[in-house]
Amino acid sequence: MLNYTEDFQDETWFRDEAQVVNNITEDPFDKPTADLLDISDNPKESRIYQFLDSIPEGEYIFSLFLKAPPGTEGKYAIGMEFNGDKRLWNKSIVSLNDSSWTRASVRLKTEGTGRLTVFPAYALIKxxxxxxxxxxxxxxEQVNSDKSADLYCGRNTFKGGSSNAYFFIQE
Incomplete structure (x- = not known):
């Protein structure tokens, strides 16, 4: 449903007081296509996001692979909101290190049709x-049950539950 899912520097990803360095390190499959997201400019306003208008009512899962830069580790948050309404907001906080990729995901149920915004980086999230x-x-992905959505990127599909353990299926 998202556009340019592997290029956070593309114009479909909005950046407010945030920086993106494109293709700076190897992705989970050892290709030099992962980006650095930097929201250190302003602890209250820095964010990177993409929105989709006219999303039908339903339940959605936003996910992406994350990894800490060399020599760092800590907790990192991603989020989603519906119609700019903080009451229809959810976040997920994951622990990251510099030795492995983690698939972070967050789920949100929408009410009616409207704008869904995903935040792979938002400094304001506690x-x-x-x-x-x-x-x-x-x-x-829109999901129709308590099951997690199948995760995919490009020609690859990942299957997994709510944990960060996924297995790889090559098409």
Missing amino acids: GSTMDKVYAWGAQL
């Missing part, structure tokens, strides 16, 4: 201790 991370493979 609980995050990091302001720079590597990111790759953002995804937004």
Whole structure:
């Protein structure tokens, strides 16, 4: 559902007082396509986001791969909101280190049709201790049950539950 899921520097990803360094490190499959997201400019306003208008009522999962830059570790938050309404907001906080990629995901149920916004980086979310991370493979999926959405990027599919353990299926 998202556009340019592996290029956070593209114009479909809005950046407010945030920086993106494109293709700076290897993604989870050892290709140099992961980006650095930097929201250190302003602890209250820095964010990177993409929105989709006219999203039908339903339940959605936003996810992406994250990894800490070399020599760092900590907690990092991602989020989603519906119609700019903080009452229809959810976040997920994950622990990251510099030795492995983690698939972070957050789920949100919408009410009616409207605008859904995903935040792979938002300095204002409480609980995050990091302001720079590597990111790759953002995804937004509508789900019709308590099951997690299948995770995919490009020609690859990932299957998994609510944990960060996924297995790889090559098409």
